[in-house]
Structure formats: C-alpha cells, structure tokens
Amino acid sequence: MPRPAPLPLANAGPDQQPGHAAGTHANGRPSHASPRGHRGVRFFAEWIRRPTQVGAIAPSSRALARMMLDLVDIPASRVVVEYGPGTGAFTDAIGPRLGAGARLFGIELNAHMADVLAHRHPGVRIHRRSVDEVEAVCRDEGLSGQGCVDVIISGLPWASFPDDLQVRALEATARVLRPGGAMVTFGYHIGLMLPAGRRFYKRLPEYFPSITRSRTVWSNLPPAFVFTCRTAGGA
Numbered sequence: 001m002p003r004p005a006p007l008p009l010a011n012a013g014p015d016q017q018p019g020h021a022a023g024t025h026a027n028g029r030p031s032h033a034s035p036r037g038h039r040g041v042r043f044f045a046e047w048i049r050r051p052t053q054v055g056a057i058a059p060s061s062r063a064l065a066r067m068m069l070d071l072v073d074i075p076a077s078r079v080v081v082e083y084g085p086g087t088g089a090f091t092d093a094i095g096p097r098l099g100a101g102a103r104l105f106g107i108e109l110n111a112h113m114a115d116v117l118a119h120r121h122p123g124v125r126i127h128r129r130s131v132d133e134v135e136a137v138c139r140d141e142g143l144s145g146q147g148c149v150d151v152i153i154s155g156l157p158w159a160s161f162p163d164d165l166q167v168r169a170l171e172a173t174a175r176v177l178r179p180g181g182a183m184v185t186f187g188y189h190i191g192l193m194l195p196a197g198r199r200f201y202k203r204l205p206e207y208f209p210s211i212t213r214s215r216t217v218w219s220n221l222p223p224a225f226v227f228t229c230r231t232a233g234g235a
C-alpha cells in the first residue's frame with residue numbers, strides 16, 4: 001500500500017524540538033516507506049514490549065477511523081490534537097478532512113511509534129510526551145494552553161492507565177478544549193469490565209456534560225465503540 005501524502009500544516013515551525021520527534025528529514029522526504037504490513041508488525045512488537053502502554057495488538061481499522069472522524073467536525077476545526085496516534089491509523093484519515101489553515105499535532109509517548117508516524121507524515125509534529133502534559137504541548141505550539149483546541153482524537157488505552165494519570169489527563173483535556181469542543185475516544189468491550197476502564201467511564205461526566213456512545217464497529221480487531229465527549233458552551 002502506498003504511503004499517504006504528508007498532511008498539510010498551517011504552522012511551519014521548527015521540525016525538531018527538544019524531546020520531540022519530528023518527521024521532516026533534511027530533504028523533506030521520509031527515509032523509508034512504511035507499508036501497512038510493516039506497521040502492523042511494528043505495532044505488535046511494541047505491544048509485546050509495553051502491553052499496557054500500547055493497549056492493543058493491532059492498529060485500529062479504517063472503519064473505526066471513519067466512525068471516530070464522522071462524529072466530530074474536522075473541516076470546521078482550527079486546532080486538532082491526536083492523542084496516542086501510534087502508527088497513524090487515524091492520522092491517515094484526518095488529513096483529507098482538515099480545512100485550509102488548520103493545524104494538527106500529535107502526542108505520542110512511545111518513541112518507536114512516533115518514529116514510524118514521523119516517517120509516514122513528515123508534516124505532522126509529534127510530541128514525544130504524555131497526554132497529561134497537553135497544556136505544555138499546546139504552549140510549545142504557540143497556543144495559549146487553555147480553551148485552544150477544537151477537537152481531540154484519542155487512541156489512548158484509558159482502561160490500562162493508572163488512576164492518577166487518568167485524572168491528570170482528563171483534567172488537562174477539559175482545560176485545553178474550547179467551550180463546545182469535543183474529544184472522541186474509542187474503547188473495547190473488555191475495557192468496560194476492567195476496574196480502570198470502569199473508573200474511566202464513570203469519571204467522564206465529571207469533565208464532560210455531554211457524552212454519547214456509538215454503535216459497535218464489529219470489523220475492528222477487537223470490536224470497538226466510540227465515546228464522544230463534549231465540553232459545555234459553544235455554538
């Protein structure tokens with residue numbers, strides 16, 4: 001499968017920041033192609049190494065990506081942040097929906113995943129940090145850090161997060177989203193049975209007055225559903 005075209009980015013800031021992965025090589029081209037099969041192997045290898053951090057054995061399907069993105073208004077968004085982009089299953093699908101002048105950046109803790117993504121999407125800055133630092137990441141992007149994000153596309157394994165990380169990440173997320181902004185995040189049925197997963201889903205209403213759950217995407221491995229979490233206010 002051919003590598004997708006680099007995504008457009010409005011802010012052409014420095015490609016390499018301390019502690020961050022950036023995908024643009026000196027010649028502006030990726031150093032190697034990363035076909036889907038290779039990405040799948042890389043993803044699985046990372047799951048073996050860090051099962052709770054990666055939280056899935058395979059990248060999300062195109063059907064799940066479509067479901068996630070259909071639930072939010074990407075074309076009308078000025079700032080879109082991707083949490084835990086992994087090898088880019090959602091990143092591939094966000095690009096074609098971004099409006100002119102919009103910006104997209106990712107926050108990915110896993111250096112190997114970030115490298116794969118940087119090669120596939122040299123135009124997208126990937127911050128190698130944890131999502132609970134999203135406010136600092138926004139400031140690094142030249143944004144205010146509060147109420148500055150329209151949409152968050154989350155691929156995070158919330159059901160394997162320790163309690164304190166769940167709380168810090170949700171608090172920071174609620175602060176960076178603009179009034180009427182939204183986070184979409186997927187889950188697996190098994191996650192609803194895990195104590196940390198149950199804590200996460202119970203916790204959501206503390207941060208988001210509007211939460212909806214989608215139908216199940218059965219073609220995903222494993223089948224998944226999507227929560228759309230909206231902050232108060234906005235149009």
Ligand SMILES: C[S@@+](CC[C@H](N)C(=O)[O-])C[C@H]1O[C@@H](n2cnc3c(N)ncnc32)[C@H](O)[C@@H]1O
Pocket residue numbers: 053054055056058059060083084085086087088089090107108109110113129130131132154155156157
């Ligand atoms: C289930 S994978 C999803 C990958 C991709 N979005 C997809 O759907 O195929 C979860 C991703 O979240 C990343 N991750 C886990 N904890 C994180 C954290 N605290 N901050 C940023 N990324 C994190 C993992 O490294 C992994 O790439």
